[in-house]
Amino acid sequence: LAKTTQPISMDSYEGQEVNITCSHNNIATNDYITWYQQFPSQGPRFIIQGYKTKVTNEVASLFIPADRKSSTLSLPRVSLSDTAVYYCLVFSSGSARQLTFGSGTQLTVLP
Amino acid sequence: DGGITQSPKYLFRKEGQNVTLSCEQNLNHDAMYWYRQDPGQGLRLIYYSQIVNDFQKGDIAEGYSVSREKKESFPLTVTSAQKNPTAFYLCASSIAAAPYEQYFGPGTRLTVT
Numbered sequence: 001l002a003k004t005t006q007p008i009s010m011d012s013y014e015g016q017e018v019n020i021t022c023s024h025n026n027i028a029t030n031d032y033i034t035w036y037q038q039f040p041s042q043g044p045r046f047i048i049q050g051y052k053t054k055v056t057n058e059v060a061s062l063f064i065p066a067d068r069k070s071s072t073l074s075l076p077r078v079s080l081s082d083t084a085v086y087y088c089l090v091f092s093s094g095s096a097r098q099l100t101f102g103s104g105t106q107l108t109v110l111p
Numbered sequence: 112d113g114g115i116t117q118s119p120k121y122l123f124r125k126e127g128q129n130v131t132l133s134c135e136q137n138l139n140h141d142a143m144y145w146y147r148q149d150p151g152q153g154l155r156l157i158y159y160s161q162i163v164n165d166f167q168k169g170d171i172a173e174g175y176s177v178s179r180e181k182k183e184s185f186p187l188t189v190t191s192a193q194k195n196p197t198a199f200y201l202c203a204s205s206i207a208a209a210p211y212e213q214y215f216g217p218g219t220r221l222t223v224t
Contacts, residue, residue, distance in 0.1 A: 034211045043115075043201045043215025044154070087153060091211040098169065099213065101146075101153035 002027045002090040009106040018075045020105050022088030025069050033064060033071045034099065036087045044087060044101075048073070075107075083109045114138065115216035117202050122221045124196075132187045132219045134202035140214070141207040143185035147171065148199040148218075160185055161207060189221065196223045 005023040012018045024033065032051050036044040048055055050062040050071070061074040075082060085104040092098070115136045124130045136143065142161045146154040146169075156169030160179040174193025179185055185204075189196045199220050203213040 032211055041199070041218065041220075043203065043218055044213075045215070046212045049211050089211075098156055098159070099211065100170075101155070103151070103153050 002031055002092075004088045004090055004102050006086075006088050006102065006105045008103065009108070011108050011110060012078055013110050014079055015077050018078050018082075018107060018109075020073045020075075020086055020088070020107065021070060022073070023070050024088070024090050027068050027090055028092065030093045032091045032093060033062065033068075034089045034091050035060070035062065035073045036089065036101075038085045038087065038104070047086075049091070078107075078109045080109050080111060083107060115202060115204055115214055117200075117216040117219050120217065120219060122219055124221070124223050126223055127191045128223075129191055130189050130196075130221065130223075132189065132200055132202075132221070134185045134187065134216060135183055136185075136202075136204045136214075136216075137183060138204055138214060139182070140204035141182070142205045142210055143179070144203040144205075144213060145169075145175070145177065145185070145187045146201045146203065148201060154201060157187065189223075196221060 002024045034049040035047040038044040048060050048062045052064050055062045063072045087104040089099050118133045144159040145157040148154045155171050157175050158177045160166035176188045201218045202216045205213045
């Protein structure tokens with residue numbers, strides 16, 4: 001399973017765009033990139049997933065360069081309620097079919 | 112109101128006792144999962160099941176057991192063989208075709224003393 005590396009923590013201010021980058025150097029051809037959000041004492045919540053280029057939904061965008069060795073989760077105009085831990089995961093569609101969570105990035109949005 | 116329920120939210124047990132954590136879903140999902148989370152850490156997969164009457168070990172299955180007799184239910188037993196059982200336990204489910212998009216329950220915080 002591909003290992004992911006992301007910053008331990010980030011601070012931002014309300015209304016700003018936040019970009020969280022994740023490194024996954026040994027990603028395989030049949031792997032997908034997935035992001036989850038977790039609030040304290042709650043289960044994680046799926047945000048977005050992608051394979052290459054750009055994916056956008058109602059809450060975030062995911063940018064994946066051509067070599068797929070990294071990805072960037074973009075949160076537009078964050079609010080205080082976006083303060084949470086964000087996990088970057090590489091999902092294998094092959095035989096493993098597991099999600100492996102790292103330690104995530106603690107995003108703190110300041111007023 | 113569809114979703115995943117886990118009960119109880121908090122559970123206290125004495126060392127040496129087995130304890131079973133409940134997980135029920137009414138999302139009609141084929142796949143279900145159990146994770147453990149320790150303070151400041153990510154989630155680690157204990158067991159998962161892709162179909163009724165079948166389940167596979169995850170990364171940290173030792174000291175745990177599961178059953179999947181019904182599609183809706185996937186109970187986890189923490190046995191006395193689990194050396195450090197105190198943790199936050201999370202159950203999740205997904206459709207078989209999209210295991211990357213898992214829906215999580217509220218979790219059970221188990222404390223063993």
